[in-house]
Amino acid sequence: KNEVEQSPQNLTAQEGEFITINCSYSVGISALHWLQQHPGGGIVSLFMLSSGKKKHGRLIATINIQEKHSSLHITASHPRDSAVYICAVGALNFGNEKLTFGTGTRLTIIP
């Protein structure tokens, strides 16, 4: 079974700080997703990647397949970034029907 571990579980930072959230997994994967869950509960997909690096605005996601590790970075963090960030990995040779989700990292950005 592919376990997904996220760290830290909780993170509090000041506005403007550079944020890093980590995700480690145990077996080969087909793809990795980063999701954002706001306090109201809705979940939004931020990135899907299988290699390298992707950037969208102030968000950057990287993945190292050999080390089975991914990071989500937020530059110039803002209070509106406060949310739970969830990593999910797709089992090798499968797609979204075989995702394993991490328990999430709760990020709080203080003004």
Added chain:
Amino acid sequence: NAGVTQTPKFRILKIGQSMTLQCTQDMNHNYMYWYRQDPGMGLKLIYYSVGAGITDKGEVPNGYNVSRSTTEDFPLRLELAAPSQTSVYFCASSLTVAGNTIYFGEGSWLTVV
């Protein structure tokens, strides 16, 4: 575009009652999924569908049923509700099963008392 719409947002059920969580997507996605999210746990797949008329069990299907009569709709039926089904339920969809972004609904909070 509304994306993925699920109803109701909140519901309290008594033990033994039944109910249906509705899910509709307007993106013409083939793949639809139902997940449950328990406190401190990652999302778990209940059922998924690869297209109209085709459904399959996920990781935690017991106590639930689904149907997919149209591309747009994927209702989740809870039969004989139990306290263990108290959870937040998310419907999601994607165009294909691999290599595609997943779109989630806003969630349905269900409490069984």
